[in-house]
Amino acid sequence: xxxxxxxxVLGVLTWRIVSGSGAEALTARAEVEAGPGxxxxxxxxxxxxxxxxxxxxxxxxxxxxxxxxxxEAKGRPVPVVFRIGTFDPVVxxxxxDGGIQRPELVEYVRATxxxxxxxxxxxYTSGDSVGYFKQLQDLGxxxxxHSITHTSLRGKSLxxxxxxxxxxxxxxxxxxxxxxxxxxxxxxxYDTNTLLAAxxxxxxxxxxxxxxxxxxxxALQEQPFRRGEIILxxxxxxxxxxxxxxxxxxxxxxxxxxxxxxxxDAAPIQP
Ligand SMILES: [Zn+2]
Numbered sequence: 469x470x471x472x473x474x475x476x477v478l479g480v481l482t483w484r485i486v487s488g489s490g491a492e493a494l495t496a497r498a499e500v501e502a503g504p505g506x507x508x509x510x511x512x513x514x515x516x517x518x519x520x521x522x523x524x525x526x527x528x529x530x531x532x533x534x535x536x537x538x539x540e541a542k543g544r545p546v547p548v549v550f551r552i553g554t555f556d557p558v559v560x561x562x563x564x565d566g567g568i569q570r571p572e573l574v575e576y577v578r579a580t581x582x583x584x585x586x587x588x589x590x591x592y593t594s595g596d597s598v599g600y601f602k603q604l605q606d607l608g609x610x611x612x613x614h615s616i617t618h619t620s621l622r623g624k625s626l627x628x629x630x631x632x633x634x635x636x637x638x639x640x641x642x643x644x645x646x647x648x649x650x651x652x653x654x655x656x657x658y659d660t661n662t663l664l665a666a667x668x669x670x671x672x673x674x675x676x677x678x679x680x681x682x683x684x685x686x687a688l689q690e691q692p693f694r695r696g697e698i699i700l701x702x703x704x705x706x707x708x709x710x711x712x713x714x715x716x717x718x719x720x721x722x723x724x725x726x727x728x729x730x731x732x733d734a735a736p737i738q739p
Contacts, residue, residue, distance in 0.1 A: 531734040538738035545667040547737060548658070550689070551678040552696040558726035559697040559718055560585065562677065563707065564614055564652065567592035569600040572708040577607045582711060583727035587614035587652040587675070590636040598643050610729045611640050612650040612675070622657040629661045634669035650675050650732060673732060681714045693721050698728065 529536050537553030552560060566588045577584065586601065586609055593601060605611060613636040615621070621629050633651050641647040651666050652675045666674050677700035680687045688697070699714070701707060718725060 528736060529734045531730070534730060534734050536731045536735045538736045539673055539732070540738045543739070545660070545663040546671060547673045548663070548676060549673045549698070549732070550676045551698055552728070552731050552735075554696050554731060556726065557695050557723045558731075559679075559693075559695065559699060559723050560728035560731070561699050561701065561711070561714070561725050562587060562652070562675070562728060563701045563703055565589050565592055565618070566597070566601065566703050568703045568705060568707075569597060570703075570705060570707065573703070573711075574600075574603050574607070576708040576711055577604060577609060580711075580715070581608060582715065583725055584609045585612055585650075585728040586610065587612050587650075588636070588640070589614045589618045589654070590616045590639060591618065594639070602644065605644055605646075608727070610727065611644045611646065611648060612652065612729075613637050613640060613648045613671075614652050615654050618654045620655050620657040621653050621662050622659045624661065626661040626664060630665040630668055633662065633665040633671070637669050637671065649673075649729070652676070672737070675728075681710060684710065684713050686714070686717060693717075693723075695723060 528538065535555045539547035539549055541547045552558075561582065562585045564587045566586065576582070584604070586604065588601065588611055590613075601609075601611060613633065615632045616635055617632065619632065621632060624632075637648045637651075647670070649670075649672045651662075651671050651673075653662055656676055658674060663674055675698065677698045678689045679693070679697045679699045681699050681701050683706065686693065686699075701710065701714075715725065
């Protein structure tokens, strides 16, 4: 659990955000990238453009100990989120589908308290499987929606997409007593109808990802590995072992896992 000091940061800015009462103060620490190569392009040519505020934007939130920028809708019905804009040294672990339910994962989450967000496919996780995901929920994992049948939604009718997006929201609310607020489209394939469907059942955002981790390999949409990454994993036979090595890489980068829902819930929407 030793931390490795990252020396690549060119400038460090520290400031305090003082709450209204003045009693609780939140200290945030931002690394300000400067010099050649320090200016990040807006990624306009990349398929997923992160809804990430520029580094100079001061995050706004009222939740203690969380700094998070706005989710930029950019005129869409709901924002599509690829990465979280935050000055906190955190990354987010998300686990999709749910067809493979290994007891080792429950034991790993119980032992470590690692925060995870589960995007469940209804068809793979209904009936007797609900108890497995309830165990994870009791350990702090959260349940979000990932369609009924794991069909690629892009190009499908609004009616079809609304059922795929919204039916699991209702059934997960019944099964897990918490209404999902986020939807991840199968294969990442979405269009305007997906976003309209998400809005129609009260979802706050559609989620993509900025990194994947599988079989010990971290693949980034954009270098370097940094705060705010949303990491995509899947329920599979080696998930618990993968989480163990992923956490080592996260800590080696001077980061820690945090719960995605906390940051998304706290983020204001910028139309
Ligand atoms: Zn999936």
